[in-house]
Amino acid sequence: MHLQAEKLLFSSHGSRWKRSLMPIHTLYCTSCNGCSDIANTNKSFPAKNGNSFTITTPLYYVNAAPHLGSAYPTVAADAIARFQRMMGRDVRFITGTDEHGEKIATAAARRDMTPQEHCDDIVASYKHLWEKLDISYDAFVRTTSAAHESLVKAVVHRVAAKGDIYAADYTGWYCVDCEEFKDEGELLEGRRCATHLKPCRWHAETNYFFRLSKYQSDIESLLRSDESSSAPSPSPSATSSSLVMPHARRNEVSIFVTKGLKDFSISRANVDWGVPMPDIGIQIPGSKKDSVEGLQTDSSHSEKGVTDSGRGKEAQQTVYVWFDALVGYLSGLLQCPPLSSATAAPTSSSPSTSADIAHVLAAHGWPADVHVVGKDILRFHALYWPAMLLSAGLPPPRAVFSHGFLTKDGFKMGKSLGNVVDPKALVEAYGADAVRFYLLRENVFGQDGDFSEVALRRAAGTVLANGIGNTLQRSVAILDRSFGGCFPVDSDSLDANAPLRIAAEAAGAAAMAAYQEFRFHDALEAVMKLCAATNAYLDNQEPWKKIKEDESSKAAAGQTLTYVCEAIRIVAVMMHPTTPALSERVFEQLGLSSKEWRWEGVQWGGIQKGSAFPSPSPVFRRIECEMVTMPPAELVSIAQGKTRERKGRDGGVKKEGEGKGKRGGSKEGAKGVTEGQVRKEGESREKGARKEKRSKKEDENVEILDGTEEK
Structure with a gap:
C-alpha cells in the first residue's frame, strides 16, 4: 500500500499500525501483532496487468562462486524474458542471491572474512558473470539487504497472525552443509550425510514451525488444476495452466503430496547469520542451547534500539534460510517500478491489508508467471512457497518450471574428478553467444543434460x-x-x-x-x-x-x-x-x-532498396582458442582410477600406483571399466542418496526435510 511516511493509520483495535522499515507498504498492529483483518486470507486476489510477465531464477546460494549449474538456468530465464519483451510484454526479470545461514558463516570464517564481506565478494562474481553472459535482469535481490529483511519480518507476522506458526522442540542429527536435520535412517555409515558425505552432529533445539499440513487441500487443488489441463505445452502464458512443469516433475510432486504434507521448521536456534525472528507473541518453551562452532556474528542484523533481553527468547532464533529466500522474489519485484498500466494502490485509513498488499504486488507484476528452478529445489517452490503465500494472503505463482542437471562429458561434475566447469572461463574463451547458444541448443530444457x-x-x-x-x-x-x-x-x-x-x-x-x-x-x-x-x-x-x-x-x-x-x-x-x-x-x-x-x-521484407551498410566485418569469429576444460579422454581415465581406488578400499587387491586419479593416465590403465559403467555407478549412488525418508516424530505433522534440496 503506497502511504506517506508521516501518515498515521490505526487498526480495528484503535492501536497505531507499525510501519516496516522499507517501501513494502506493509503494516501490522502493535497491539496484537496482527489483526483479524490481516489474518483474513482472501483468495479472490486482484488481477495484475494482463500484458505483464514476471520471471525469476533461483536466488543463488553464495557459499561459493557461480558455476555452470547456476549459469544454465539464468541463460534460459534470460532467453524467456527477452522473447516476452519481443512479444510486447511488460517484463520483470528477477534474479539474486541467498546469503544467510550457518554454511555461509562457516565459509566466511574459512576465508578469514566476516559473513558480509564473504557475501559481497561472491555477489560481485555473480554480477560480473551475468554481465559477461548478457543477462538482462530487471532486479538483483540480496537477502542481506535491509529492505528484504523488513519484508521477511512482515511476512512472518502475517503468517503468524493467521495462526500458522507454532513452537516445537526437535532433537536429531544435523548436517551443517545442508543446514538441516536428518532422519537417522537416511544417514550413511558413521552417521554421514548422504549428500555431503560428512559426519552429522547431534543437535537439540526449539524452533518455530509452519503449518504446511493445513494447506494440504489447497495444494491438492492447485495440482488438480494441473492434471485437468489438456494442454501438453509447458507455456504458462499461452497454452497451459500448469503450476508444475514439465509433466514428469508434476507427477513427482503429486506423488509426494499424496503421502501427506508435514509442517516444517522456519527458524533456527543459535544461527546468528540470518534474519532475526521477530516477536510474534509466541514464546519458545524451554529453549535449549547447544554450541554451534565456526559462526561469526554481524551486529547489522540486530534490531536497532532493542536489546537482546528486550526481544525475549525469540532473539535466539533466526528465520530459516528457505523461508527467508523465497520471500526474496517479492522483495526483488518491489525493486522494480510499478507496471506502466498499474492502477493506484488503495490508501484507505482502514486497510484490509491482505487485499492492499496484494494490490501493491499486483501493481508490480505479482504473481510470478514462472519460477525457473532446479529439480532439487522444486518441492520448496511448488509446495511450501504457495502455502506460505496463501497463508500471507497473497496469490501463488502461476508456474514453476523445473530444469534438470548438467553433467560434464557424461560424468557428474565434482572437485574429486577435477571436472567442474567455470562459466567465466568459457565466456572469456568463446564469448557469451557461443556459450548461450550451446546451452540452449544442445540440451532439452526440463531434462538432465550434458556439457x-x-x-x-x-x-x-x-x-x-x-x-x-x-x-x-x-x-x-x-x-x-x-x-x-x-x-x-x-x-x-x-x-x-x-x-x-x-x-x-x-x-x-x-x-x-x-x-x-x-x-x-x-x-x-x-x-x-x-x-x-x-x-x-x-x-x-x-x-x-x-x-x-x-x-x-x-x-x-x-x-x-x-x-x-x-x-x-x-x-x-x-x-x-x-x-x-x-x-x-x-x-x-x-x-x-x-x-x-x-x-x-x-516477417519477410525488412531490407529496403538503396539502404547502405558498413564495410564487411566478421559478426562471429572462428574458434581458434585452446580447450579450457578437461578433455573427455582424461576425464574417463580419472573416473576409472577413482572406481578402482574405491574397490581397493572395499577390500579388493590394489596394485601399487593404481587409482591415484592422475590426469593423462595411460590407455592400458583404463581397460576393464567403460565410460558407461562409471556413469551408471555414479547414477546409482546418487539415486540411493536421494531416497526420501520420513522422521518418526511425536507430532506426526512435523517433517524433517530431505537435505538434498537444502542450501
Missing part, C-alpha cells in the same frame, strides 16, 4: 561462424564491391511463393511456438533449418559467377544476395533471445537499427 566443450566448439563453428557469420560476410562483401555498399532491390520483391521465403515464414512460426513453450532446442532447430535453406539457395544461385557476366546477370546476382541478407536478418531476429549480441552485430552489418527488438521482425 561437452567439444560439442560447444562444433555447434558454434557450424551454426554461428559458418551458417550465419560466413554466409553474411560472403554476401555483403560481394554487394559492397559490386553495388557500392547498398542493397540493389527491396527484399520484399522476392515472390511470395519462393522456397526461401516460405522457409523463412515456416521457421519464424516454428521458433515462436517453441520459445513460448520453453523448447529452446526446437526454436534453434528452426533457425538451423533456415540457415541451411539459405546456404542451399546461395550455392544454387552462384551469384559470385553471375556478377561477372552481363548486366542482367549482375542484377539477378544482386537480388539473390539481397534475399540471402534478408534471410539472415530474420535469423538474427529469431536468435535474439538466445544470442543477443550476435543479433545486434548482424543488424549493424546490415545497416539496420537494433534499438527495439520485436518478434514481428521475422
